[in-house]
Amino acid sequence: MTKHSYYAPTGGHPPQTQLLSDRAVFKEAYAFIPKGVMRDIVTSNLPFWEGTRLWVLARPLSGFAETFSQYIMEVAPEGGSDKPELDPQAEGVLFIVEGELTLTIAGERHTMQPGGYAFIPLGSHWQVRNESDEPVRFHWVRKAYEFVEGLEAPKAFVTNEQDVAPIEMPGTEGRWATTRFVDPADVRHDMHVNIVTFQPGAVIPFDETHVMEHGLYALQGKAVYHLNQDWVEVEAGDFMWLRAFCPQACYAGGPGPFRYLLYKDVNRHMKLGSTR
Template identity: 55%
Template sequence: MTYAFPLGGLPAQDVNPEGSAIFTDAYAVIPALTMRDIVTSLLPGWQDTRAWILARPMTGFAETFAQYAIELSPGGGSDTPEPDATAQAVLFVAKGHAQLNIDGQKHSLKPGSFAYLPAGITWSIQNTGQTPCGLHWLRKQYQAAPGLDAPDPVVLHDNDVPITMMPDTNGKWGTQRFLDPSDLRYDFHANIVTFQPGGRIPFAETHVMEHGLYVLQGTARYLLNTDWVDVGPGDFMWLRAFCPQACIATGDEPFRYLLYKDVNRHPKLSLT
């Protein structure tokens, strides 16, 4: 498996600056080519780490989550990574190696490792390798529900999670669900969706869930609202609620993306 991650650097001075980035009222596309050194941030509490912040809650757009790509230099990381005690998180390793400590229990992470971190736990992470470690980091405030306990931490690997094929797709479209979709303790899901070449979403999905989609591998034509957009490894798509979407995988390898969506909770009935 391959897992895309921002390359950084800076294009040469003879490169045409016209790009394929898109920002609309319904969706945004942040291409891999725009994720350069000059748009990274340093984060309080993190050492020898830089971050591409790809999504954050925005009034009138997508409001439930933040998504980062963070790169830890050898020895880099954090003993105090999360500044918000109400925030839960998912980490997915794209490159390199790291050690994750959850309430005193150590976990070795490698490319393809997935971790769910409930709100309020103590965790830390360090790059234990000799090369940079690239992590995708999703953050969302936890929305508790009456009668439901807080979820437990989860640490898995891509290889451990079977792919569930969508019905009537002849094996062309499937999803790896790292968190049990029937467990109502979780108020969001983070999945890897895979399309074989030629596979597609055969209708324009239109639904209440917000999405962050980071392309890990392969290429596709993606319908976003009324526009068909070509996407490939390292491109990020950010969708507000009810933005129509569909997909047709192109190329000769699987098209895979890391997907965020908010689920399993009643909508709030006020805007405050």
């Protein structure tokens, strides 16, 4: 299996001699958060987490993207939490980009390394701890689960990207592929967190315009993205936050693959206003 690399921020601060202008932008249809703004000064802390800081990439905003939050967590050795999630309606996905994390869910321990993926259903009893000698960094995507009468909520699982075969997009000769951790036909799930891979020179050859909200974190490589009529250069460590119906397409730049972690909300009716 191919051994992948994953970009992880380390914080710090630029020197006083650096120009202050950067690529960060917040627009009506999308926000672009480049890796250069993920510094110490913009980290946050959470209740009941020890030896931990985080970068908040996305949070529900009225009139923008409203379905999810996404963090990059950084946990020092011996750090972690015995009470990580305080919202009883929240489901989550963890994806490890650097270091080693011990996840205990329903009493079962899992040692997660880069490429490790965990789906954590709402109401789960779980803990995380860094039992290694180096920091661990991972994405934590959270969403309020939308129940459907007659459907059971999905179960927890833990895997690694190395154990999931990518699925090629039809007609692309393998240039565009998606690593899907959840079966798209399993409508118990109301969110997908996948990995999308483009080989050098591959494209999304049309502006996708759809109802799903997106968080796209570039794990590896570089590309040029077309976002709502703007061309935006993207490299590993950058984050794109897209509201519903934001047009989107890309060219992968090479010399290696361009890969990103992708969130989208799926498999539910559109909420309607009051009929009274």
